[in-house]
Amino acid sequence: EVQLVESGGGLVKPGGSLRLSCAASGFTFTNAWMSWVRQAPGKGLEWVGRIRSKTDGGITDYAAPVKGRFTISRDDSNNTLYLQMNSLQTEDTAVYYCTTTPGRDDYWGQGTLVTVSS
Amino acid sequence: DIQMTQSPSSLSASVGDRVTITCQASQDISNYLNWYQQKPGKAPKLLIYDASNLETGVPSRFSGSGSGTDFTFTISSLQPEDIATYYCQQFENLPPLTFGGGTKVEIK
Numbered sequence: 067e068v069q070l071v072e073s074g075g076g077l078v079k080p081g082g083s084l085r086l087s088c089a090a091s092g093f094t095f096t097n098a099w100m101s102w103v104r105q106a107p108g109k110g111l112e113w114v115g116r117i118r119s120k121t122d123g124g125i126t127d128y129a130a131p132v133k134g135r136f137t138i139s140r141d142d143s144n145n146t147l148y149l150q151m152n153s154l155q156t157e158d159t160a161v162y163y164c165t166t167t168p169g170r171d172d173y174w175g176q177g178t179l180v181t182v183s184s
Numbered sequence: 185d186i187q188m189t190q191s192p193s194s195l196s197a198s199v200g201d202r203v204t205i206t207c208q209a210s211q212d213i214s215n216y217l218n219w220y221q222q223k224p225g226k227a228p229k230l231l232i233y234d235a236s237n238l239e240t241g242v243p244s245r246f247s248g249s250g251s252g253t254d255f256t257f258t259i260s261s262l263q264p265e266d267i268a269t270y271y272c273q274q275f276e277n278l279p280p281l282t283f284g285g286g287t288k289v290e291i292k
Contacts, residue, residue: 101281110283129280
């Protein structure tokens with residue numbers, strides 16, 4: 067059974083940092099291109115960024131609103147995806163999903179809530 | 185960036201009704217389009233991939249069509265369990281991956 071389990075969300079003050087983790091199981095994580103997608107309360111889905119597999123260079127791409135503040139990384143030895151979020155702003159408040167989308171094998175985690183508030 | 189314009193933003197229909205949602209891309213995306221269903225508090229679930237292919241296990245009342253810039257998602261006979269928000273997603277040209285704004289489907 068495929069599982070993506072996010073953790074690390076919580077309440078943080080504006081300007082603060084947070085690191086999210088996503089533990090993957092049930093599929094070959096090493097070969098997967100992984101993305102983070104977020105959803106602000108009551109809003110739609112917004113792609114945050116992705117990381118390619120190491121065999122495809124491990125290249126990262128980011129959405130404009132988070133570029134320079136967020137960093138995606140992966141630990142293939144532990145089947146874990148990370149999202150380091152710095153200089154957080156109130157607009158970053160959202161549920162953050164770890165996902166393999168887009169892809170024929172389209173898996174999503176349950177999401178973790180990040181709240182940026184003073 | 186490719187913009188995805190989805191309409192309507194919400195709709196109310198009766199059980200058994202045919203429901204249609206459209207998604208328009210700002211440029212040609214061939215058939216690189218997926219449709220998702222999202223229920224409150226849950227992650228999105230893939231229903232239709234590559235514009236018109238039904239994901240395994242998804243009821244046949246769901247369908248998709250279109251290519252290029254204009255796409256349609258249809259529920260042939262709305263059921264109570266279909267109450268959700270539906271999103272289109274283009275993956276022809278990324279980054280960035282982009283989604284439509286969503287359509288909230290309610291029962292009349």
